[in-house]
Amino acid sequence: MTLLNSLLALGALAFTIPLVIHLLHRSRFTTIDWGAWHLLDSVIRVNRRRMQIANLLLLLLRCLIPILLAFCLARPVLTGFRAMPGDAPRTIVIAIDDSRSMNASVSGQPSRLQQAKTGLTDFLKKLSRRDEVILVRSSTVDSPAATMGAADALDEIKQLKATFGPVDLSVMIDAAVGAAQQSSHAQTSVLLVSDFQSCNLTKSSLKSLDGISRRLSKIDPRPTVSFWNFGSESEKAANVSVESVTVDSPAVVAGRSTQFSARVRNAADVPTGDLRLVWSIDGVDLPPRTISIGERSSATARLNHRIDEPGVREVTVSVEHADSLADDNRRRIAVDVMREISVVLVDGKPSRRPLEGQADFLSIALSPFAFGGDDQPDSVRADLIRSSEITDTIANVRPEIVVLANVGTLDRSQRAALSTFVLQGGSLVVFDGDRVEAESFNTPWQSDAGALSFPARLGEIVGTPDERNVTVTTIAELNQQYSPWRLLAAANERPLSDVEVFAYRQLTVSQGEAATADEDAVTQEAAGESELAGEQTAASVLMTFGDGRPMVVLASRGRGQVCQFALPCDAAWSTLPLRLAYLPMMQQLVMDLAGRRKTTTLEVGQPISLPTSELKLAGGSMNAGAGKKEASAAESPSTQTRYSVQPPGEAEVSLTPAGESDGSSPRELQWLQTQVPGTYAFRSVGPNDPAENDESDAAESLITKTIRVVEVPHSESQLRSVDPDALKAVAKKVDANIYAELSDLQADDQTRRFGREIWRWLLLALLIGMVGELFLQQHLVGRRSAGAQSRVPVDPPQAVMTGRGL
Template identity: 35%
Template structure:
C-alpha cells in the first residue's frame, strides 16, 4: 500500500490525544466496606464489568476516528496485482491537435494550443527514462511514427505550431493504434489532446470507432485511451470569419468585368457592426468599406473589377476585427486571368460548302458579335476559336493546346487518344459531339493504358439511332443543376419540350464515373448527354475513381451532332447562348490554382516539357528537375524528367500533399553537365530553381467553427474502448495512477469513519441515558451508613 498524499498520513498520530485524555481523567475509587454491602455485591460486579467493556470500546472508537480521518485524507492505494510507478515501462502515444481552431484565444489571451502544449508537457514530465513516446500531429496523421524519449518529446513539443486543417477522432485513433505496432513496452496509453470541435466527432463516426475497437481486441494489444479537452464548456468563442472567396464570373478575362464574392460568417451571439473590410489584388488595395453581420448569420460582400494583367493574381479579403480567432479574418484566392478562352474545334467532316459541315453552326455560335453588336458586352468576344483537322490535333504540342477541345464527327485513332489523355491530364476540358464518322469502338477503348493506369471516358457510346421524321423523339428530362443551362433565357421547360431529336446515339455512364451524371434524357429513356471526369482503372484491380489521378479535366459527351439534321434547337435564341455558356463553364472549371488543405496537389508537367521556357536549344536536351515547395520552404515532391523524352501515365504529373495553408510553388531547374555525372563533392550540378507556377491551399471553413462537441457525444464516442474523457490534466493524471499504481480505498475508509462516529454517539447515550421513568434509583445512605 502507498499513499497519494503521504504527508497527511502522519495525522494518524492524533489517536494519542483521546488515549491521553482517558488515562489522565480515569477515576480511582476507594472501597469502603459497610454493613449490608454484601447484599449488592452481585449487582455491583455485573455493572462494573459492563462499564469496563463499554469504556474500552469507547476509547477504541475515539482512537480510530483520527486514524481513519488521516487515512482518508492521505488517499491510500491498494496495489494488489498492480505495480508501482516506474516498475512497468509504458509507451505513450500522444495525439496533439494542431489544427487552425487551436489558435483561438480566451479572455486572457491564452490560445487553446498553448493550453494543450502545457498539458502535454506535464504528461511527458511524469514519464520515466524507461518510457517511450510516439508523438502524432492531427494535421499529419499519415506520417511514419517515430519512437522518442520523453526528453526528446518535450523538445519536439516546443517546436510545434497550429495551423493545419481539420481531422476526425476516428482517423486520430486509427493512426494511434497503428503506431502501437512499433511500441516496445508492455503498457500502452493513447492520449488525444484537442478542443474537439463538432466536426472532430461526426454523427456517422460510430462504425469507424467500433472497427478500431475490434482491431484492438483482435490484436490483443490493450491500450488505455483518454481524451483531454482544452475547450471551456459553454464557451461562446465570439468568432467572425471569412469562410470563402469565389469567382461569380465563369472565368476572368483581361479587360472584362469580373466579380469576386466573399462569404463572411458571424458565429457569435452578438451582432457585428461597422467592421472594416479591405479587398487587395496583388497586395494593392482595390476596395474598402464597412460590414454589418447579424448574430448567428452570414453575409456576402462582392468586389467588381476588371483585371488588366494576364496571369495568376492574388485576391485577398481582410476584416479588421478583434475576435477569438484572428487567423480566419483574412482569406486569399488565386485568380487566373487569361486574355481569351482558346477553343480548338476539330471537325472530321471533309471541306465543303458553308453550313454543310457538322461544326459550322457551333463555329458561328462562338464568333464575336454573334448576339450583340457591342463587342464588350458579347460573351463570344472572349473566345479565340481555331478550326483544326484531326491531323492538326495529333501534331499539336502541349503548350499550344487550347483550354477546351471540341470534337465534332471525329474518328480518333491511338495518337489522337494519347493527345486527348494529355489534355485532360493538365486540366483541359473536352466536348464530344456525335456524327456519322464517330465510331463507338474507337471511343470506348481506353484513352491511355500503361502499367499504372487505364483511363477511359465516363460514358460508353452505343449504336446511332435514326428516328423517322413522322415520330421524332422528345426531350423528357434535363439536369437543371447544370450551370450551362443558365444561358437559355425564358421558360426552360417549354424550350426543352419543343425540341425534336431526329438522329442520336445512346450513352451509358460507366459505374465508376467520378461525379458523372446525366444531362439530357429522351422520352424513350435514352441518355444523349452526360458530364463527368475521366475514369481511372488501376492496374492492380482497385477501381477507386476518387483517387488523385491527375486527370482532372471535365468531359461533356453529346449523343448527337450540333447540326439541325439531328435536332431542331433554335440557333440564335437558344443554341448560341447554350454553347457559349457551356464553353465558359468548362474553361472556368479548369482553374486548379485553389484547393483546400488535405487535398492532394496534382501538377501536370507536359506544358513545362515543351521547351517554351528554355533559354537555349542546349538547355532543351538536358534533364529537368521539377519540385513542389511548401509554404515553410521544404520540398514535398520532386521529379527529374528528360526534356526530349515523351511522357505518359504517372510521369506527366507531380503529386504532393497539402498539410499547411499557404502558397505551394512549382520550381524547375536544368541539370547541368552530362546526365548522370556528379561534381567533386558528389552532388549533381543543377541550375538555380525557377518558380514557374504556384498554387494556393486554404483551410476549410470548418476550422472557423470553434464550438466543441457536446460532452455526451464525446463520452459515447469512447465507449467502445472503455475510454475516459477529461477536462483537466490533474484528473487525467489521477486516473492514470489508478490504472497503473493501484486502487484508491478512501471511500470505504470514509464509510468506516462514519460508522465509528455513529457508534460513539450510541455508546455515549448508553452511558448517560438522561432522565427516564424506567431509570433505577440508586440506594441512598445516611450519615450513619444505614441504607434507606
C-alpha cells in the same frame, strides 16, 4: 492492499503506550465488610459494568489513534488483488489535435491550443526519464509517429501550431492505437487531446471504432485510453468567418470582367453591423466596403473585377472583426487567368461553302467578334482542322479543349493521342452526326496514359435526319444544378423548348454511371479534380429531350472531362444552332471546361502536383506553333532548368521534377507538405531560348513563377462540439474516460499505476477517534465527579464493601 511507505507503518506499535499506562494505573481496591451493602449491590453491579465498558472503549480509542496515524503516514492503497505497475517505465502516446479550431478562445481565456500546451507541460514534467513519449499529430496522422523522451516531447509541444483541417476522430484514435503497438514498454497509455468538434465525428466513425476496439483487446496488457476535452464551451464562442470565396464566371480570361463572390458567416447570437470587408488581388487591396450580417446567418459580397495579366493569381477576402477565432477572418483562392481559351475544332465533314461544314456554326458561336469584324478580342481562339491533323495539332498547339464534330472512325494513334490528352487534363467534346460510328466510341481508347471510356454508350439514331419536316422531339429539361447554364433559364425555365429536333442519337448512361439530380452539383464540383489517370466519376446529364432521353452528358476522366452530345453542332438534325441561346450555351460550356483544367486551390494536406509546362506558360512565351519546341526544351535535361517551391513563411526548397525527360510522360513538380495554409510559390530558373531573344539576352536566365493556394475547410470555423452522448458512445467503444481537468486526469492515472489511496479515509477516522476519545474521557470524569458528591457512594474508588456484619 499495499503500503507506499511501509516503514512508517511500524509506528502502529505505539498503541502499546496507552495499553501499558492503562495496565500500570489500574485501581487497587480494599475490601471492607458493611452490613447494609446488600441494599446497594444491584445498583453498584450495573454501574460497575457500565464503567468497565466505557474504560475499555477509551482504551481501544487510545490504542487505535497511533495505529491510524501510522497507517496514514504509510499511505495504504487498494489494488483489488492486482499487481500495480507502480514506478515501472511506461509509454505515453499523446495524440493531439492541431486543427484550426484549437486556436479558438472563449470568454477571454487562452486559446484551446495554449491550454493544451500548458496542461501537457504539467503532465509531462511528472514523467520519469525512463518513460517513453510517442507524439501523434492530426496534421501528420498518416506519417510514422515520432518516439522521444519527456524533455523532447515538451520542446515539440511548445512548437505546435494549429493550422490543419478537420480529421476524423476514428482515424486519430486508430493512429494512436497503432503507435501504442510500437511502444517499448509493456505499460502503455493513450491520451487523445482535442476540442472534439462535430466535424471530427462522422457516421462512419462509430463503425470504424469497432475494429479499433478489437485491436485494443488483442494488445496485452491493454493500453488505457483517455480523452482530454478542451471544447466543452464551444456554445459560448462568437465567431465571424469568411466561409467561401468563389469565381462565378465559368472561366477567367485576361482583360475581361469576372465576378467573384465571398460568403461571410456570423455565428454569434447578435447581429454584426458595418463589418469592414477588403478584397485584394495578388496582395493589392481594393477599396474596402462594409456589410451587415444578422445573428446566426450569412451574407454574400460580390466583386466584378478585370484581371489583365494571365497566370495564376491570388484573390483574397478579409474581414476586420475581433472574435473567438481570428484565423478564419481571411480566405484566399488561386484563380487561373487565361490569355485566351484554345479550342481545336475537328471537322468530320468540312466544306468550302459557308455554314455547310460540320463545325461552322460552333466556330462562329465561340468566336463571334472575329467573324463579325469587331476589334474586340474573343475569349476563345478556335482552330479548325481535319481529323488527319489531330495528333500533330494536340502536340503543337496544346489546346484546352478538342471538339469532334461528326468525326467518323479514327485510327489507333489518333485515339491514343486524344486519350492521353483527356487523361492528362484536357477536355473532349463529342458532337454526333451521320458519319459517327457508334462502335468506335463504345470501345475504350487505349494509350500509354491509360484507357479512356466514354460516359454514355451510343445507340441507334431516332428519326430520319434527311426529313426536316418531321419533328421527333423537343429539348425539355435543363439541369439547373449546372451553374454555367443557369443564365439560359434566367427568364425562361425552358429556354430551348422551341427547338425542333428531327433526329438524335440514343445515349445510354449505365445505372451506376448516372448521377441523380441531387448529385449533379457535387459531380460537377468534383469533375476535373481527379489526380489519377484513368479515374472515372459519375456522369451528369446536363440536358434531356422531351421524351426524357439524355441529350448532353458530362463526366470526368482522369484529370480531364468528356462531354457527349446526342446532336450534331450544325443544323442538320435540329434547329438548335439557329437559336439565340446557342451562342451563350456553347460559350459557357467551353469556358467551364477550360476553367476546370487546373486545380489551383487545395485543402490542407492535399498534395500539390504541378506540370513543369505550366511554368513555361507562366513566362508567357508559349503560343501556337511554338509550343512543341518550348515544351520539349522545358522538359529536356540539357536546359538545366532549376525548380523550387517556397511554402508560406518558409525558405525556398529545390525540387526535382517527376516523370520521364523523353516526353513519354508529363514532368511534374510534387510537393506533399501542405499542412500550413497559405500561398505556395513555384519557380523555375532556366536559360532563355536564343531563337526568340536577342543575342545579348541569350545568356540571361528566364525566371517564371506560378502559385497554388492551400486553405483550411470552413467546417473548422463552425465551433460546434460533438454531442455529449455521441462522445460518450465513442469513449465506450474504446473503454476511455473523458476528462476536462488535468487534476482529474492525473488522479486517475495515479490510481491506475499505484492503486486507490485510502489515507484520506483513515485520516478522517483518526479525527473521529480523537474527538470520540475526548468526549468519552470527559463523560467518565463527569460521572466520577457526580458519584463523589452523592450521599450514597455507588463506586468507592479505593474500597470494596461487602454485606457481612461488622
